[in-house]
Amino acid sequence: MTRNVFVVGLNDYNAERLKRLRGVEDVAFHQLLTPAQVYETQEFDIPAMLAEAEAQLDAFDGSIDAIVGYIDFPVSTMLPLLSAKYDTPNASLESLLKCEHKFWSRQVMNEVVPEHTPNFTAFDPFDEEALSKIGDAGLRFPFFVKPIKSSGSRLGFRIDSPEDFDYATEKLRAEIGSISEPFNAILEKADLPEDIRTIEGHYCMAERVIGGRQCTVEGYVHDGEVTCYGTVDSIRYPQVLSFFYYLYPSTLPQKVQEQMWEISRKVMEHIGYDNAGFNIEYFWDEVDNQIWLLEINTRIAQSHCDLFEMVDGVSHQQVTVDLGLGRKPDMPHREGAHNVAAEFFYRVFFSDATASRVPSRAEIEVAAEQVESTRISSYLQKGMTLSQLPEQDAYSFAVASIWMGAKTRSKLLWNYEQVMKRLNYEFDDILD
Known part of the structure; x- marks a missing residue:
């Protein structure tokens, strides 16, 4: 019997790549919403997108066996809602938001791995007293600011002076609505603690500047068991915050990678995240031998798909599809054509x-x-x-x-x- 997997925002290239995964001989992949609707745009009408996705699924004459995606916001936040309605495996909305709501995520990290969590606070960029309140929270220059829901490195700024903060808040005030309004539409559907509910989508995070060698740990949770399967280095251009390239496998010392994997297992178990993939970004300060947890993303990294296929033999979309179908991922290791x-x-x-x-x-x-x-x-x-x-x-x-x-x-x-x-x-x- 054919199993039907709906992929939000599926494009032609990924449709071909999915066919190269293991154990998909009896799987039919279907596009759910177009790429233009979910990532080739900066305007996200989440209620309209959900309604269109549901109409497409309701009209489908066959079984709906999995609903998956490999794209950041808004796709990542829509998946738990669609999966809950159509009874397909996925993480709960609340466990996902414990990762994607940056303030809630930092609170959770601070509960379980405080030694790897930098000092942080939330602030309202429209508050004229925001900078002084950040100082009252114990943060001094330099610090980093970003929206409580961001994708990629969008609207992230290093702040070294009051002038830097003024520039950042001007940008945030002008552009954060494109993120905050759709994110609020998701928050309204979740059962949130009161202290988190007050930190709405237009809020931002201020955090101590952390640094070192940056990397991303890729992993998943299946039936409560957390598995990490790869570490990818994130190499920046000299003296700037922009990425030059992602490298797999990581060149970090094996002991450091093992520590990061253990931190990842501890955090994801504490959150209660289950039956979905994730990736966690870290810094390793080589001088102080200090590991800092940067942020958690509730999906595989799409940018890493080719890297895993070249080195391990298949794209790690294998993880996404297997979990979506309710089975333990069959992810190979070092079976690709390249080192x-x-x-x-x-x-x-x-x-x-x-x-x-x-x-x-x-x-x-x-x-x-x-x-x-x-x-x-x-x-x-x-x-x-x-x-x-x-x-x-x-x-x-x-x-x-x-x-x-x-x-x-x-x-x-x-x-x-x-x-x-x-x-x-x-x-x-x-x-x-």
């Missing part, structure tokens, strides 16, 4: 600009052919402004991503340089 793999980000460091030239599809194909198993996604079209790109950090714009594998890290970096020589972007109206 190491990475996603590189081709970035420009302008305040804004207009793309006057972008690589053609043929040029991208030629560039990818320079190295076996290379995949390139260009995010710009001629005439677009950089500010039209969704989900960008506050310091740069990623105009393309390049996924590739190799035998060694040095060979991987050399291959990236060869591919980049083939990609030519030009810009007009540049704002530095």
